[in-house]
């Protein structure tokens with residue numbers, strides 16, 4: 749099974765929130781590689797890595813960053829692969845800055861912006877699975893199985909007794 753998703757984060761300090769995407773891709777049986785590359789601190793290395801992605805048959809990029817968060821936008825500017833951006837909570841503005849810069853891309857350079865932090869990272873993995881499932885029956889089956897498990901969990905849940 750080949751690597752289908754590239755995950756890029758701007759810093760090692762993003763390890764906790766992006767773990768949501770990694771765990772979910774593991775659960776879905778989708779192989780990925782994870783890189784730390786920054787739009788600001790390692791711009792040349794980021795672009796060199798992104799330029800090599802489509803030749804490697806990688807289908808989707810998940811890019812997560814906090815603060816002014818130009819990562820997903822810069823990735824989208826250098827590839828025509830679908831790019832899913834995840835804004836992380838950090839710094840004085842607690843993610844509002846990252847949310848706005850990830851979502852407000854100019855026309856022609858789309859980034860699919862998820863919600864903030866770990867829940868957004870989990871949804872990034874599910875969104876990547878939906879994209880891959882369009883042309884990969886194995887991913888479609890595994891996505892359906894994971895969603896069915898989650899459905900069963902909700903249906904078998906009960907509220908705790910009142911104290």
Ligand code: RP5
Pocket residue numbers: 757758759760761762786812813814815816817836838
């Ligand atoms: C962004 O700035 C990173 O993605 C991270 O979320 C934030 C802070 O980075 P560090 O200063 O912790 O490396 O580029």
